[in-house]
Amino acid sequence: MTHGVRLSWKEVRDHIQSGILDRTYAPGDKLPRDADIAAKLGCARSTVQRAMNDLSEAGLVERKRKGGTHVRMDPVTRAVVDIPITRQEVEQRGRIYGYELLGKKICRPLREITGKLEDSEPKDMLRVKALHLADHRPHIYEDRWISIQSAPEILTVDLTRESANEWLVRNKPYTRCDLRFYAIPAHAEVAKVLEIEMGSALLVIERITWNGSKPITLVKAYTAPGYEILTSNYAGGLEK
Amino acid sequence: MTHGVRLSWKEVRDHIQSGILDRTYAPGDKLPRDADIAAKLGCARSTVQRAMNDLSEAGLVERKRKGGTHVRMDPVTRAVVDIPITRQEVEQRGRIYGYELLGKKICRPLREITGKLEDSEPKDMLRVKALHLADHRPHIYEDRWISIQSAPEILTVDLTRESANEWLVRNKPYTRCDLRFYAIPAHAEVAKVLEIEMGSALLVIERITWNGSKPITLVKAYTAPGYEILTSNYAGGLEK
DNA sequence: GACTTAATTATGTACATACATGTTCTCTAA
DNA sequence: TTAGAGAACATGTATGTACATAATTAAGTC
Known part of the structure; x- marks a missing residue:
């Protein structure tokens, strides 16, 4: 997006989204914890959270405290x-x-x-x-x-x-x-x-x-x- | 919302929004800087920013770097x-x-x-x-x-x-x-x-x-x- | 065994800080 | 007067930390 030195939350979002698109994470699957994704990508948890928030608003994933983040089973078309x-x-x-x-x-x-x-x-x-x-x-x-x-x-x-x-x-x-x-x-x-x-x-x-x-x-x-x-x-x- | 000890970003958002509703800030008006609002309400700037972000997404205000935040002239109905x-x-x-x-x-x-x-x-x-x-x-x-x-x-x-x-x-x-x-x-x-x-x-x-x-x-x-x-x-x- | 209670855990929120990114304004030089 | 360089500025982003909240799991009690 901008410069790769620091990972922006949009880059993180796109990364996760492409994981969903290529079925690394299929509908219903549980995604890793924010903290783990952050560690793996080398960014702060808050950055991952912002990305997740966006995906959640878009209706792609569902998040629950303690339950973790899941790819939605029935993705709605939201516009x-x-x-x-x-x-x-x-x-x-x-x-x-x-x-x-x-x-x-x-x-x-x-x-x-x-x-x-x-x-x-x-x-x-x-x-x-x-x-x-x-x-x-x-x-x-x-x-x-x-x-x-x-x-x-x-x-x-x-x-x-x-x-x-x-x-x-x-x-x-x-x-x-x-x-x-x-x-x-x-x-x-x-x-x-x-x-x-x-x-x-x-x-x-x-x-x-x-x-x-x-x-x-x-x-x-x-x-x-x-x-x-x-x-x-x-x-x-x-x-x- | 929850407990008033710490101001949540939703409370901040509602506060600003009601300011717009009761025409304290009329269409076209410039809102104070995030930092000033934060100081006045006694919360962190990031909290104000989150609130502003929401209002901006909702189409109520427009934000520009350096330009500041303005109440939108022609609010769109966004759904x-x-x-x-x-x-x-x-x-x-x-x-x-x-x-x-x-x-x-x-x-x-x-x-x-x-x-x-x-x-x-x-x-x-x-x-x-x-x-x-x-x-x-x-x-x-x-x-x-x-x-x-x-x-x-x-x-x-x-x-x-x-x-x-x-x-x-x-x-x-x-x-x-x-x-x-x-x-x-x-x-x-x-x-x-x-x-x-x-x-x-x-x-x-x-x-x-x-x-x-x-x-x-x-x-x-x-x-x-x-x-x-x-x-x-x-x-x-x-x-x- | 069924119920209640407590510990665990992942997400949610708030904050302080440092720096990035565009705008706008200002000051300077031609 | 105008054009351009650069300072000033408000928002945007990233990070780390501390704590809140909700849901699950485990432990304990009758």
Whole structure:
């Protein structure tokens, strides 16, 4: 990696990982103790531990106190998804970003919504419908519910100029975020807004953000046909 | 967390994070140097660094040598997706897992496939079509291409008994894995296999695994209607 | 023999220190 | 004024040590 004089934890990690790849250590096998690996490679235990930590996070091995380190039997495919602000996502692809507010009103959330928010006593929320454009064509249609309790200031924001997406992400940081991806056929409303045929297959990104145990917002982002979510790789070569 | 006598790096992390949440440090702001935070909280710099590292991985802050640590302007929503082996996924929900091999033949990959594999000189691959069942009903239809060069042993495996999915994951560990999620309308073949109507909206999980720069396998997993991908949360409260 | 208790052991955490690595800033020379 | 060399600086990495924690194993007791 850098210079071989001192072993970096990434080198150690790669060493162990290649041991797993070439089946020196097969699934289920127990790896040597950190201290032994350290002695063998000639580095400190803490260096080995850092390497092991990374492999453990990546889902390649499992560690237990006293139990030692084992190669995982059923390695999961673990990946990281980054969902940027829509404007960024569009502009990064060199396309022109546009935004339109389609509707906004305060109303009682549907049962479907309150259920997801684990909200026992539903209160009025702000519902915002908006369209994100890429190169002047419909890109994402978002149907958003915002908790007025968690974000009362949203009522004073001019949502024709700034998207609720951006305002919230800049002004209402969250402690938790649940994502859900699924596909549905476009219903009439969505089809009209996205200018596609009814029944077209759409990828929906549903997101709920929380501050502690209080929900801030729930969005259903209906993406235009052809939309894809890509993942950056996690296991192993996370770093450059 | 544990006992307050010594400050754990998670406590430090939470402390800093709440500082960001309550806007003591707003987006774009510069945080104090690690050493200063350490002095203020009364812990070692390495403890602060570990905490910062976590926040940085979570996408909350950005760190640069000499530049210091800044709260990110455009916090990305970052989440971890775990894609388990299908059997596991089904059984974990308390349903009965089933598997059927639908077809298997060696053939020249389509141009569409070779393109994704960055394969200049396409060679014959093994194409395997299979159906995963949950409670005896179609769950996922997979259309898989396997590189015979990377995994020649696959030709000797009895794929009517063991799914290529499982065999590969246990016997051909990978160094990289690209995932792609998108929605398509069901075409005739898929519709028939999954026992749904043509044109139904399907969530497709496309996965390519690599060993170094050599592709091992490419799968298109057509999931039955209603299928969802959920994420475990990353930012902030990753640990219990 | 079954249960409880204690010793053992491998990983986990915290700390202090020394040095490496990039950035940024500053000072100097053309 | 500008370009370039170099100092200053904040984060990154590696190490050794001491102790904490959890899980297993062994010993001891009824």
